[in-house]
Amino acid sequence: xxxxxxxxxxxxxxxxxxxxxxxxxxxxxxxxxxxxxxxxxxxxxxxxxxxxxxxxxxxxxxxxxxxxxxxxxxxxxxxxxxxxxxxxxxxxxxxxxxxxxxxxxxxxxxxxxxxxxxxxxxxxxxxxxxxxxxxxxxxxxxxxxxxxxxxxxxxxxxxxxxxxxxxxxxxxxxxxxxxxxxxxxxxxxxxxxxxxxxxxxxxxxxxxxxxxxxxxxxxxxxxxxxxxxxxxxxxxxxxxxxxxxxxxxxxxxxxxxxxxxxxxxxxxxxxxxxxxxxxxxxxxxxxxxxxxxxxxxxxxxxxxxxxxxxxxxxxxxxxxxxxxxxxxxxxxxxxxx
Amino acid sequence: xxxxxxxxxxxxxxxxxxxxxxxxxxxxxxxxxxxxxxxxxxxxxxxxxxxxxxxxxxxxxxxxxxxxxxxxxxxxxxxxxxxxxxxxxxxxxxxxxxxxxxxxxxxxxxxxxxxxxxxxxxxxxxxxxxxxxxxxxxxxxxxxxxxxxxxxxxxxxxxxxxxxxxxxxxxxxxxxxxxxxxxxxxxxxxxxxxxxxxxxxxxxxxxxxxxxxxxxxxxxxxxxxxxxxxxxxxxxxxxxxxxxxxxxxxxxxx
Numbered sequence: 113x114x115x116x117x118x119x120x121x122x123x124x125x126x127x128x129x130x131x132x133x134x135x136x137x138x139x140x141x142x143x144x145x146x147x148x149x150x151x152x153x154x155x156x157x158x159x160x161x162x163x164x165x166x167x168x169x170x171x172x173x174x175x176x177x178x179x180x181x182x183x184x185x186x187x188x189x190x191x192x193x194x195x196x197x198x199x200x201x202x203x204x205x206x207x208x209x210x211x212x213x214x215x216x217x218x219x220x221x222x223x224x225x226x227x228x229x230x231x232x233x234x235x236x237x238x239x240x241x242x243x244x245x246x247x248x249x250x251x252x253x254x255x256x257x258x259x260x261x262x263x264x265x266x267x268x269x270x271x272x273x274x275x276x277x278x279x280x281x282x283x284x285x286x287x288x289x290x291x292x293x294x295x296x297x298x299x300x301x302x303x304x305x306x307x308x309x310x311x312x313x314x315x316x317x318x319x320x321x322x323x324x325x326x327x328x329x330x331x332x333x334x335x336x337x338x339x340x341x342x343x344x345x346x347x348x349x350x351x352x353x354x355x356x357x358x359x360x361x362x363x364x365x366x367x368x369x370x371x372x373x374x375x376x377x378x379x380x381x382x383x384x385x386x387x388x389x390x391x392x393x394x395x396x397x398x399x400x401x402x403x404x405x406x407x408x409x410x411x412x413x414x415x416x417x418x419x420x421x422x423x424x425x426x427x428x429x430x431x432x433x434x435x436x437x438x439x440x441x442x443x444x445x446x447x448x449x
Numbered sequence: 450x451x452x453x454x455x456x457x458x459x460x461x462x463x464x465x466x467x468x469x470x471x472x473x474x475x476x477x478x479x480x481x482x483x484x485x486x487x488x489x490x491x492x493x494x495x496x497x498x499x500x501x502x503x504x505x506x507x508x509x510x511x512x513x514x515x516x517x518x519x520x521x522x523x524x525x526x527x528x529x530x531x532x533x534x535x536x537x538x539x540x541x542x543x544x545x546x547x548x549x550x551x552x553x554x555x556x557x558x559x560x561x562x563x564x565x566x567x568x569x570x571x572x573x574x575x576x577x578x579x580x581x582x583x584x585x586x587x588x589x590x591x592x593x594x595x596x597x598x599x600x601x602x603x604x605x606x607x608x609x610x611x612x613x614x615x616x617x618x619x620x621x622x623x624x625x626x627x628x629x630x631x632x633x634x635x636x637x638x639x640x641x642x643x644x645x646x647x648x649x650x651x652x653x654x655x656x657x658x659x660x661x662x663x664x665x666x667x668x669x670x671x672x673x674x675x676x677x678x679x680x681x682x683x684x685x686x687x688x689x690x691x692x693x694x695x696x697x698x699x700x701x702x703x
Contacts, residue, residue: 318557318569325543325554332541335505337526337555395545 140440141387141401145408152415159418166291170365172410173299174199174358178377179384179406180303180310180399181354184347186385187314189327189394190246190253192348193378195355197264198238200374203359204268206231207277207369210284220281227284228360235356236349238264243348247341261378268371277369288364299361306354311399323347327394376427380409383430387437409433454517456481456620456652457502462511464497471497473676475511479621484643484653486663486684489673489696495656498673499623502654503535504528515620534618536610538626544599548591549573549580551598552613583616584609587645604635608642615646622646623654628662640666660689674698 152159178195185192210227214220238260245256291297314320325333326340326347334340362373387405390397412433413426457479464472472494479485487495500506502513504522513520515531522528525535542551550557558572559565565572580594589608591601598606607627614622624643628636644666647653657663663670664684672680672695680695694700 313568316568316570318559318571321546321550321557321571324545325550328543328545329541332543333554335525335535335537335541337529395543 141389141404141408141437144387145404145411148408148411148415152411152419156415156419159415162295164414164418165295166297168410168414169300170297171414172406173297173303174362174377175380175384175410176300176303176403176406177306177354177358177361178381179388179402180307181351181358182378182381182385183310183388183390183397183399183402184314184323185253185351186382186390186392187323187327187394187397188344188347189330189392190344190347191257191382191392192242192253192351193257194238194242194260194264195351195381196374196377196379197261197268198235198352198355198374199359199362199377200268200371201238201264201359202231202234202356203363203373204271204277204369204371205234206356206360207280207363208271210280210363211277211369214281215279220283223281224284224287227280227363231356231360231363232353233356235352235354235359237352239349239352239355240345242352243345246348247345265375268374272369272371274371276371278367280363280368282367284364285367288361288367299365302357302361306357307399307403314399319343319346324395327396329395379427379430379434380406380413383434383437384409386434386441389437389441391441392438405437453480453482455479455514456516457654458512458514459498459502460512460514462498462501462513463509464494464501464506465509470676472501472508475678477671477678477681479652479654481620481652482647482650483669484647484655484667486667486670487654487656487673488658488660488663488670488692493673493696494676495673496625497676499535499625499654499656502528502621503533503623505535529617532618532620533623534614534621535623536607536614536625536627538629540606540610542598542606542610545597547597548584548594548609549576551609552576552580552583552616554613556617579616580612583612586649587612587615587642589642602635604631604638607631607635607639611639611642611646615649615651618651621652621654623656625656626658627655628657628659636662660692663692664689672696 158164178199181195182192206227209230210223213226214223242257242260245251245259246253287298292301314323322333322338322343325338326343330340359374363369384406385397385402386392387408388397388401390402409430412429416425416429417423455478459475459477462472462475463470475498487498489495497506501508504525504527507523515533520531543554546554553576558575560570560572564570577594584591587608589612591605598609601609611624611627627639627643631639640662643653643655655663655667667684670682670684670687670692671678672682672692674696679701682692691700
């Protein structure tokens, strides 16, 4: 127990300072979030309202879900460029299935349950294809998911030749557009639950530890007896599954299937993870910090809209934010070493 | 030492890659508590021999006996389960994970409750406790068990890697160039550590290019040249010159 006791000895001033600096480097994005909220509440009248809180959190819910999926992938040292496209295709497939059964006369609630299952299943299957291409065909995650981005986007339009799917139960809007206690939209509540679950898995379970290990030292993990390939496969299935869930929630919000949904969403997801300080080389990142990163992106985007800035500036801002976040992170890492 | 039963016996072990003979007719006996150094030039067959014992390579011919029982390893996992641990030159540690997580990598214990069974909830208490015991057994001191491996010095990392293999390798430890890239003090620390491991009763196969280190800790020295074990020398009754001449081939055993 000697080793343990040493750890509990009071630490020196220099070390405390080091710890404080380390915490600071982890919390700067929290400061940015507060700063953004302050700036927008001054410049954009109506930013601090119940209505805007609801619309911001609804927008945030799909960004956060995709960011949670992306966090798992980025911790393993990979990247998933297809989360947005999988969201889009899963949503369309789900809406198509719901239309099929609903126009066939099936009970609305049953149709919606089928819609959820189909969305999750499509997401998982598309993720499994990513996993297969990466682990069995040995294609790098960047290329594999870039290919999937193209494939899934194409099929999203091919399903209906680009037409929206509108013959789905209207009651699905009760999931997508109602807020608990007037303040907590159901999609955001779902995102919160998923984020809590993901946080638990990553920080407390064997699955989570293997995720970090695979990104930290893949070869070392392999010789230590971890089946790294199988684990990576599971990670991409999980990423697809969560993206599929996000796809269903978008359909529930729009009360229709739109082939335009999901486009560019991977940009926001990756931005959230990167602002959260995860290294693109793998081995680091947490759900909590991704969550803050996702809120930063969401507040930025909806704030700009309320401030009356042209919507085309959104992706410009997010793009610049990604580069800045990685720049700051790299400088900090250089200082540490 | 010779009166004890051997822990590892290699008989006519060989590995061919097509027409290339990486290892030819290797015979070696290692006793519990003994440190046997394996020396030789690059390409002499040391790595291939070690990989066969570690289960990473399947031999073309010959036999491996561990504690009297013949073994047929098809994967590193098989060798690990039999009680053989290998510390590779390029460390198999994950720099982002902390010490207990690295020591238990690939063998994470789950909590003895519903969470453990359903979700694979890690038993961090057991990991922390057993990791601290493993370090204490080898007199390894670190500031905090919970710091990531990346914060440790090269020697401390090597110490953690050795502590891990001691915890799991109950019969035989193989160390591949464990003193590479280390400062003088850290080399001393690692050599002492290896000595302590053998004093605790484990057999050690120590692969190194650094002949003085070999002479400092090994009981016997096996020299490999062109795929063959050309000499097995008692450290007490040989000299560095003799070992070097066996390595370079200017001297061959009768």
